[in-house]
Amino acid sequence: MFIFDIFKREARRLRTVSGVIAAGMLALLAGLWFVQIVSGKQMQGRLEKQSFRKPRIAAERGNIFDGTGTNALVRNIPQYNVVLYLEELRSQFTNEYWSHVVKEYVREHPGTSAGRLPSRVSNPLRMEADYRVVSNIASQVSAELQQPPMLDRERFEHFYTNYKFMPLPIMTNLTSNQVAVFSEKLSGQTGLDLERQPVISYAHKTTAAHLLGFVVRTGGDRRYMAPGYAGKTGIEGAFDSWLTGEPGTNQVMVNNEGFRQHEETLAPKQAGKDIYLTILLSLQQAAEKALASAGPNTRGAALVMNVRNGDVLAMASSPTFDPNEFVAGVSAERLAQLNDPKLRQQLNRATYDAYPPGSTFKIITTLACLESGVMDVNEIYHNIPNERDSAHGHFAEGGYDIDDTAPPGDYDFEQAFYHSSNSYFCHYGLKAGLRKLLEVARRFHLGEKSGFATQEEVAGVVPGPEQAGKTMKLNSAPYVAIGQEITVTPLQMTVMIAAIANGGTIFYPRVVKEIRSSGSDGLVETNFPEGHIRDKVALNPQHLAILRHAMLEDTEHPGVPSNAYKAFHSGSLAMLPGFQVAGKTGTAQVRSPALDYRTVTWFDSYGPYDNPRYAVVVMVVNGGSGGGTCAPVAELIYKAIVEMEKAGLPARLASLN
Numbered sequence: 001m002f003i004f005d006i007f008k009r010e011a012r013r014l015r016t017v018s019g020v021i022a023a024g025m026l027a028l029l030a031g032l033w034f035v036q037i038v039s040g041k042q043m044q045g046r047l048e049k050q051s052f053r054k055p056r057i058a059a060e061r062g063n064i065f066d067g068t069g070t071n072a073l074v075r076n077i078p079q080y081n082v083v084l085y086l087e088e089l090r091s092q093f094t095n096e097y098w099s100h101v102v103k104e105y106v107r108e109h110p111g112t113s114a115g116r117l118p119s120r121v122s123n124p125l126r127m128e129a130d131y132r133v134v135s136n137i138a139s140q141v142s143a144e145l146q147q148p149p150m151l152d153r154e155r156f157e158h159f160y161t162n163y164k165f166m167p168l169p170i171m172t173n174l175t176s177n178q179v180a181v182f183s184e185k186l187s188g189q190t191g192l193d194l195e196r197q198p199v200i201s202y203a204h205k206t207t208a209a210h211l212l213g214f215v216v217r218t219g220g221d222r223r224y225m226a227p228g229y230a231g232k233t234g235i236e237g238a239f240d241s242w243l244t245g246e247p248g249t250n251q252v253m254v255n256n257e258g259f260r261q262h263e264e265t266l267a268p269k270q271a272g273k274d275i276y277l278t279i280l281l282s283l284q285q286a287a288e289k290a291l292a293s294a295g296p297n298t299r300g301a302a303l304v305m306n307v308r309n310g311d312v313l314a315m316a317s318s319p320t321f322d323p324n325e326f327v328a329g330v331s332a333e334r335l336a337q338l339n340d341p342k343l344r345q346q347l348n349r350a351t352y353d354a355y356p357p358g359s360t361f362k363i364i365t366t367l368a369c370l371e372s373g374v375m376d377v378n379e380i381y382h383n384i385p386n387e388r389d390s391a392h393g394h395f396a397e398g399g400y401d402i403d404d405t406a407p408p409g410d411y412d413f414e415q416a417f418y419h420s421s422n423s424y425f426c427h428y429g430l431k432a433g434l435r436k437l438l439e440v441a442r443r444f445h446l447g448e449k450s451g452f453a454t455q456e457e458v459a460g461v462v463p464g465p466e467q468a469g470k471t472m473k474l475n476s477a478p479y480v481a482i483g484q485e486i487t488v489t490p491l492q493m494t495v496m497i498a499a500i501a502n503g504g505t506i507f508y509p510r511v512v513k514e515i516r517s518s519g520s521d522g523l524v525e526t527n528f529p530e531g532h533i534r535d536k537v538a539l540n541p542q543h544l545a546i547l548r549h550a551m552l553e554d555t556e557h558p559g560v561p562s563n564a565y566k567a568f569h570s571g572s573l574a575m576l577p578g579f580q581v582a583g584k585t586g587t588a589q590v591r592s593p594a595l596d597y598r599t600v601t602w603f604d605s606y607g608p609y610d611n612p613r614y615a616v617v618v619m620v621v622n623g624g625s626g627g628g629t630c631a632p633v634a635e636l637i638y639k640a641i642v643e644m645e646k647a648g649l650p651a652r653l654a655s656l657n
Helices: 002-038 040-049 086-108 119-145 153-162 176-186 234-238 240-244 281-292 324-328 332-338 358-372 413-419 422-432 434-443 474-481 490-502 541-556 565-569 626-646
Strands: 051-053 072-084 168-171 192-202 215-218 228-231 248-254 260-267 274-277 300-306 312-318 381-386 389-395 409-411 505-507 512-516 524-527 533-536 582-589 599-607 614-621
Touching: 072 119, 072 176, 086 119, 119 153, 119 168, 119 176, 176 192, 192 324, 215 324, 228 234, 228 240, 234 240, 281 300, 281 312, 281 626, 300 490, 300 626, 358 413, 358 422, 358 434, 358 474, 358 490, 358 541, 358 582, 358 599, 358 626, 381 422, 389 422, 409 413, 413 422, 413 541, 422 434, 422 474, 434 474, 490 505, 490 541, 490 599, 490 614, 541 565, 541 582, 541 599, 565 626, 582 626, 599 626, 614 626
Parallel strands: none
Antiparallel strands: 051 248, 072 168, 072 192, 215 228, 248 260, 274 512, 300 312, 300 614, 381 389, 381 409, 505 533, 512 524, 582 599, 599 614
């Protein structure tokens, strides 16, 4: 009996366990039936409405440095923005929809059932509910940070319809104080986050603006997607593909409501390459300041070149502009100001416009006359008085009627050069002939593009010698001899002066030294070797010595109103032994009714005279004279060069050793 009682008690326990297991199996089967049968169609519909988005993630643009490699001219700076992740606010959206928006609608539409609203009604109501939630959060952030939010209904609806899976910017460009307030009071709040975004900054504002160029924002909807930039002009435009880098791509899985469900990186972004220029920041700023000293709204250019290898050490154009204006976007009104047809602030006058060289072309005329044997430097030429102005000379040979700014009297070559006598050079230029003048000019590649890196360059108008008597009449020789009826760029004249200084080597002007990968490794991707020779001009050493000494007298001979003596002996260079400057002043007359200026003034020079290292060219539109307007600008630039050398900068640059 005892044994049977034990079996009975165990049977009851087994029946209990069996019952629990059976109940669990029934619950599992019921749940499986509900998922597969009841919810199957709903889950299938949601799955069908899931999709993937592949937003592009903009890469950081490369930086641009000066010739020292330490001064950033263009760089990425962090901009902090407040953003909202809408998928984290779905519970607030739902609560606002049912608790307020739907109830308000039902009150306004009696007889309407809250649970049976058609989609044409419910969809706008849901957007209204979501906008209220986002607007309230934006107002709270605005109150804490004391900055108006960048949110309005139209903008929100556009974002809500197209980019709900992306973070919504509600405030941009926070200050450091605002970042601190956000971290203290708003960090951790549902949906809110602080986004760090790289923004292009031109560190020195207007400095080298024409050379650097500017960028504009790119990307389909620039208000909501991470911004990218495209270079439009200058180095930014010419090297845009290097600077831009490779954008990254994310894959975002979006549910049927447009919210993100999952995100992964398909391709990481790669920062753009860094570009290292040849210009020196301190010298560039000095050249721009010197050019501005010629007067308000000066229209002109100033260049400094290393005569030993063709490196451009400074390139200034005036008037200038601030490229930072284009980063955020320029208003139509401001763009109209920048495009003023007279000032043309965006025009790089150093390369992108051509001007008559005036008397600075007498450098070429001198070489042409010496080579052709028509000029004896000791021969005396008599400059007759001008009947209309007895204080000045006049060229009247062969029926020509050309005024001379030099006084009447007897001149040998050197006197005619530093007095800049038109009559003298018209006389010998006519004897040498137009073909010879153009042939020597073309040997220095005047009237040809130099292959400058920005590709913003015009050739000017200097016909080849084969065009003498065809596109240019032979009787133009006296005018061409004094720099009329032809046009050149300031960059071309700088290359020419550098060749006079170095003995005849024509360099391709170099402004980009190398391109490196960004980051700590800084590996050189592309190198642009210095001293890339374009041509070598065969110059008679005696002729070159005669010309150089005459150029020295242009700055050293006193008592001549038209030369550069006053500029270089009343300024700081007068007290700097061992740094004499050789140059040539020039003033070209402009009679074209299509142009709004009547003179173009120049001073083309190199220094030091006995050990040439620098070529400096200054051009000013509507200036008074080359000696009175441009030579003082050049004197200020040479002063900056001397100070730079005293500081030891060139010693750290192999190109100037």
